[in-house]
Amino acid sequence: MTDQVQPEQGPGASGPGPDGAGFTYRKAEQELIAVARPEARLRARPEGVRSAVGADVSALNMFLSDEQLTMEPLFGSEERLQSTAASGENVPDLTLFYRVRGSADRAQELRSRIAALPGIDTAYVKPGAVPASLGSVGQSSDDNRKLKEGAPVTPDFTSRQGYLRPAPEGVDAYWAWQRPGGSGQGVTVIDVEGAWQFGHEDLSAKLAGVVAGTPLTDLAWRNHGTAVIGVIGGDRNEYGITGVAPDAVTAAASIQDIGTAAAVQAAADRLGPGDIVLIELHRPGPRFDFEVRDDQRGYIPLEWWPDDFAAIRYATAKGVVVVAAAGNGGESLDDAVYERRPDFFPEWWRNPFNPSNQPSGAILVGAGAPPPGTHGRDHGPDRSRLGFSNYGGRVDAQGWGREVTTTGGFWDRPGDLQGGAEEVVWYTDTFSGTSSASPVVVGSLACLQGMLKASGQEPMDPERARQLLRTTGSPQQDAPGRPASQRIGNRPDIKAAVSRLLPEAVGSGQAERYWDELLPYPRELPPRLRLFVAGTWRNLNDPSPEIRHAVHAAFAGGRPDVRVWFSDDEIVGLVVTG
Numbered sequence: 001m002t003d004q005v006q007p008e009q010g011p012g013a014s015g016p017g018p019d020g021a022g023f024t025y026r027k028a029e030q031e032l033i034a035v036a037r038p039e040a041r042l043r044a045r046p047e048g049v050r051s052a053v054g055a056d057v058s059a060l061n062m063f064l065s066d067e068q069l070t071m072e073p074l075f076g077s078e079e080r081l082q083s084t085a086a087s088g089e090n091v092p093d094l095t096l097f098y099r100v101r102g103s104a105d106r107a108q109e110l111r112s113r114i115a116a117l118p119g120i121d122t123a124y125v126k127p128g129a130v131p132a133s134l135g136s137v138g139q140s141s142d143d144n145r146k147l148k149e150g151a152p153v154t155p156d157f158t159s160r161q162g163y164l165r166p167a168p169e170g171v172d173a174y175w176a177w178q179r180p181g182g183s184g185q186g187v188t189v190i191d192v193e194g195a196w197q198f199g200h201e202d203l204s205a206k207l208a209g210v211v212a213g214t215p216l217t218d219l220a221w222r223n224h225g226t227a228v229i230g231v232i233g234g235d236r237n238e239y240g241i242t243g244v245a246p247d248a249v250t251a252a253a254s255i256q257d258i259g260t261a262a263a264v265q266a267a268a269d270r271l272g273p274g275d276i277v278l279i280e281l282h283r284p285g286p287r288f289d290f291e292v293r294d295d296q297r298g299y300i301p302l303e304w305w306p307d308d309f310a311a312i313r314y315a316t317a318k319g320v321v322v323v324a325a326a327g328n329g330g331e332s333l334d335d336a337v338y339e340r341r342p343d344f345f346p347e348w349w350r351n352p353f354n355p356s357n358q359p360s361g362a363i364l365v366g367a368g369a370p371p372p373g374t375h376g377r378d379h380g381p382d383r384s385r386l387g388f389s390n391y392g393g394r395v396d397a398q399g400w401g402r403e404v405t406t407t408g409g410f411w412d413r414p415g416d417l418q419g420g421a422e423e424v425v426w427y428t429d430t431f432s433g434t435s436s437a438s439p440v441v442v443g444s445l446a447c448l449q450g451m452l453k454a455s456g457q458e459p460m461d462p463e464r465a466r467q468l469l470r471t472t473g474s475p476q477q478d479a480p481g482r483p484a485s486q487r488i489g490n491r492p493d494i495k496a497a498v499s500r501l502l503p504e505a506v507g508s509g510q511a512e513r514y515w516d517e518l519l520p521y522p523r524e525l526p527p528r529l530r531l532f533v534a535g536t537w538r539n540l541n542d543p544s545p546e547i548r549h550a551v552h553a554a555f556a557g558g559r560p561d562v563r564v565w566f567s568d569d570e571i572v573g574l575v576v577t578g
Contacts, residue, residue: 025130025131025194025218025220025221025224026218026220027194027216027218027221027256028127028128028129028130028292029104029128029255029256029259030104030107030125030126030127030128031099031125031126031259031260032099032100032101032103032107032110032111032114032123032124032125032126033074033097033098033099033100033123033124033125033126033305033306033307034071034097034098034099034100034114034115034120034122034123035096035097035098035120035121035122035123035124035306035346036095036096036097036098036119036120036121037119037120037121038093038096039053039055040053040055040057040118040119041053041055042057042098042119044071044072044073044098046070048061048064048065049061049064049071049119051119055118055119056118057118057119059117059118060117060118060119060120063113063114063117067102067103067110068102069100069101069102069103069110070100070101070102071098071099071100071101072098072099072101073095073097073098073099074094074097074098074099074259074261074262074307075094075095075097075261075262075265075310075311075314076262076265090313090358091310091313091314091317092306092309092310092313092314093310094265094310094311094314096121097261097306097307097310099259099262100114100123107125108125111123111124111125111344112344115344121346121347122344122345122346123344124305124306124342124344124345125344126259126260126283126305126307126308127283127284127290127292128283128292129255129260129281129282129283129302130281130282130283130299131193131194131221131224131280131281131433131435132280132281132282132296132299132325132326132327132328132433132434132435132438133224133227133328133411133431133432133433133435133436134296134328134388134432134433153239154201154202154239154240154418154425154427155239156238156239156240157240157241157405157417157418157427158241158242160375160405160417160429161241161242161404161405161406162370162371162374162400162403163231163244163370163399163400163404163440164242164244166495166526166541166542167473167474167491167493167495167496168382168383168474168491168493168544169370169371169382171244171440171443171444171491171492171493171494172493172494172495173244173245173443173444173447173494175494175495175570176447176448176451176494176495177236177246177447179451179454179498179567180451180454180455181447181450181451181452181453181454181455182447182450182451182454182494183236183245183246183247183248183447183450184233184244184245184246184247184248184443184446184447184449184450185247185248185450185453185454186449186450186453186454187245187248187249187274187275187276187446187449187450187453187459188208188248188249188250188251188271188272188275188276189232189233189245189248189249189250189251189275189276189277189278189442189446190211190250190251190252190253190267190270190271190275190276190277190278191225191228191229191232191250191251191252191253191278191280191439192252192253192255192260192263192264192267192277192278192279192280192281193221193224193225193228193252193254193255193279193280193281194215194216194218194221194222194224194225194254194255194256195215195216195217195218195221195222195224195225195254196210196215196222196225196226196229196252197222197223197225197226197407197408197423197424197426199423199424200226200230200407200408200423200424200425200426201239201240201424201425202230202234202235202237202239202240202241202407202427203226203229203230203233203234203235203250203407204235205233205235205236205246205247206233206235206246206247206248206249206250207229207233207249207250207251208249208250208251209251209252210251210252210253210254211251211252211253211266211267211270212253212254212258212262212263212266212267212270213253213254213255213256213257213258213263213266214254214256214257215252215254215256216254216256218412219409219412220411220412222408222423223408223409223410223411223412223426223428224280224408224435225252225280225408226407226408226409226426227404227406227407227408227428227431227435227436228278228280228406228435228438228439229243229250229252229407229439230243230406230407230408231243231244231404231406231431231436231439231440231443232244232245232248232250232278232439232442232443232446233245233246233247233248233249233250233443234246234406234407240407240427241405241406241407241427243443244439244440244442244443244444244446244447245442245443245444245446245447245450247450248443248446248450251267251270253266253267255281260279260281260302260308260311261305261307261308261310261311262311264277264279264308264311264312264314264315264322265311265314265315267315268311268314268315268318268320268322271315271318271320272319272320273318273319273320273458273459273461274319274320274321274449274452274453274458274459274460274461275320275321275449276320276321276322276323276442276445276446276449277315277320277321277322277323278322278323278324278438278439278442279301279302279312279322279323279324279325279362279438280325280435280438280439281302281325282296282299282300282301282302282325282326282327282328282329282434283299283300283302283305284298284299284300285298285299285300285304285329285331285337285338286298286337286338286340286342287329287331287337296327296328296329296388297329297330298329298330298331299327299328299329299331299390300327300329300331300333300338300390301324301325301326301327301333301362301364301390302324303324303352303360303362303364304338304351304352304353306345306346306349309352309360312324312360312361312362313358313360313361315361316360316361316362316462317361319461319462320462321363321445321449321460321461321462321465322360322361322362322363322462323362323363323365323438323441323442323445324362324363324364324365324438325364325365325433325434325435325437325438326364326365326366326367326389326390326391326394326395326434326488327389327390327434328367328388328389328390328433328434329388329390330387330388330389330390331390331391331392332390332391332392332486333353333390333391333392333393333394333395334353334392334393334394335392338351338353338354339351339354352394353392353394354394355393355394361462361463361466362462363396363397363441363445363462363465363466363469364394364395364396365395365396365397365398365399365434365437365438365441365489366385366389366390366391366395366397366398366401366434366437366487366488366489367385367386367388367389367398367399367400367401367402367432367433367434367436367437367488368382368383368384368385368386368389368398368399368400368401368437368476368488368491369381369382369383369384369385369386369401369402369479370382370400370401370402370403370404374402374403375403375405375429375430377402377403379401379402379403380479380480380482381477381478381479382477383398383474383475383476383477383490383491384476384477384478384479384482384484385398385476385479385482385484385486385488386401386402386482387482388401388433389401389434389437389488390434391486391487391488392486392487393487395487395488395489396466396469396470396489397441397469397470397473397488397489397490397491397492398437398441398476398488398489398490398491399436399437399438399439399440399441399491399492400436400437400440401432401433401434401436401437402430402432402436403429403430403432404430404431404432404436404440405417405427405428405429405431406427406428406431406436407426407427407428408426408427408428408431409423409426409428410428410430414426415427415428416428416429416430417429440492441469441492444492444494444497445460445465445469445492447494448460448465448468448494448497448498448501451498451501451502452501452502455502455505457502460501468497468500468501469489469490469492470489470490471500472490472492472493472496472497472500473489473490473491473492473493473496473497474490474491474493475490476488476489476490476491495570495572495573496572496573498567498572498573499565499572499573503565505567506565506566506567506572507533507534507565507566507567508534508563508564508565508566509533509534509563509564509566510533510561510562510563510564511531511532511533511551511560511562511563511564511574512532512533513531513532513555514529514530514531514532514551514555514562515529515530515537516529516530516548516551516552517529517530525541526541526542527541527542527543528540528541528542528543529543529547529548529551529571531551531562531564531571531574533564533566534566536569537569538564538566538569538570538571539569539570539571540570540571540574541570547574547576550576551574551576553576554576554577561576561577562574562575562576562577563575563576563577
């Protein structure tokens, strides 16, 4: 018996928050951003603003002084930007963006006044960015009373991490770990958000700490960041959980004090080509006039804002792969509302969700349902869009958006899987949202980048990584009221992706005959589909009913055409055409 959820209701339909579990993240800073005119060539210093070409900026300086404001380069000094400039075309000029400080309670009032000053093109206020996660589903108020109080020994929870298993249920991390580099060796991931519990018992092996910003002290933010890092790089040991890419180095960049765009840029400056920046945030969009809402309806990816777009373009031009949560707003990113340029955005802005415009280069991740019955709950057909997830042609891939088992507590409380007095031993079974989906995709990419590096090849650049996710993986499924045409993309399948990335590392050939092993021996092994290819039998463990049927039908037709890719005796991909 499963706990049947009604995800088609969408965000906020049954209560104050997503799916009736309302909460909000505190201490989310709004940001007042000023965009300078290129011809003014402004230079902001502690003593004031000047123009490198002699333009009159006295009115701007007088205004800042009278209002007790400061204006500072959003991305650092002009000299620093020139010395670390990303190569590549169409990278926005980062020297045009400035953060105005001292205006937290009057940002909207001051915005239009700043925009009218000489040397300034425009100014806009960014609502506070918050983690793209949700409340739990099917959890009663009695659950916290069942938590282990100071459990002396943490059990092994990996059996609850279905997203590690073979496709289509998971991303097939177990298979990746058996290949050179396949556990993420040589890859660094920086998580951009607010806070983390770096003392957690299951995050000690490959953790590099905070590289930018100051972590928030709020417990909800800290639980969120801890959960994200666990999904990607949780230690591989005999207790707790294991990350998708346990040998990847994980680090963090906090948005507190520096803002979202500067955090992305700072993270990118600490990485090399093929490394990964993960943006675990979304913010209120134009659907409800940028209103902060507990139900998160209308929240969208950060790339829609000009300075965040510029920071992401900067990162991807350097060869850094950027992965971002698509957001939990229940929005079609194809909607015309996102085509309308807000009056306070610069005239050169174009909607980045529209594929006809210049893309940010980031990989956007939507939230898909886990297999029905996971943890005794049913969120709809496996890989179907969850009702809260944003969707559209801009979304590239999906991960598990519910029932993700990982490190950390539940929102601002102890772990619902393991709690107790010590935060460093908390675990959750209910990490959710596009926030839980995104690190599943990041971990998969880290495994693939590690395999490329181990084989002596260059890692994927951002566009190659994006296209790989779009052309491989386990396809999105329909759900009542949420058809696959509401695109969130495929769930990654590491094994299948290897046949595209490393064709020289795998063999291929036509299957001559097959054997469907419905009753495996020994019984504890999964059932296998065996195909005789290139002189020997190759194994496909736990094949899906669809693959079984296609192979049966091909051979029953008398002229089978089954093309197989394999590594050693394991099948990593197949195409049935006959």
